[in-house]
Amino acid sequence: QSVLTQPPSVSAAPGQKATISCSGSRSNVGNNYVSWYQQLPGTAPKLLIYDNFKRPSGIPDRFSGSKSGTSATLGITGLQTGDEADYYCGTWDDTLSAEVFGGGTKLTVL
């Protein structure tokens, strides 16, 4: 049972938009920056979004992040088959004094 709640799976057609939610509480999402990671099959996680909405160098602007209250959202536009991956949100939890991750969302581009 993860501290942050994500939908297990999301699907959308190529070229369309997908959104993945990350729900937490005031002690984590509500009070700290959220990061998003992409994990392609058989590979290590890769940072997509940090500080709620910032993109590291090299990450296309098709990927976006937002936060409102105790929920964060990852948006992916112009979906490509290469975007099929597991996506995780992560943040610090002040109460647990621990980094926490969501359970992950499997994105299918069909």
Added chain:
Amino acid sequence: QITLRESGPTLVKPTQTLTLTCTFSGFSLNSGGVGVGWIRQPPGKALEWLAVIYWDENIRYSPPLKNSLTIAKDTSKNEVVLTMSNVDSVDTATYYCARRMVGEATFDYWGQGMLVTVSS
């Protein structure tokens, strides 16, 4: 270019102590605001944070595992070592090390990970 690489045994027996080494390049753990953390992922499951050590020796452990974990750095070798005592089959996972930047509160570079199996 920033790289991290995990190394250690791929098979350990229950009750043994697991020692993993993260060797990194392209940054220094002497630099302010820099840390290195460990995250694991059991097969088919989600990421789980284990521990992090910062340039100033500040250390944080996952509360459920704090009694079995030790993290330490060797800045001269650009290494961070994680030890986990009294391992069990539930500790079978891919173990990743990653750079942690205090300013961005994120893990921005990750190692490729290594699968450790706990079995007799």
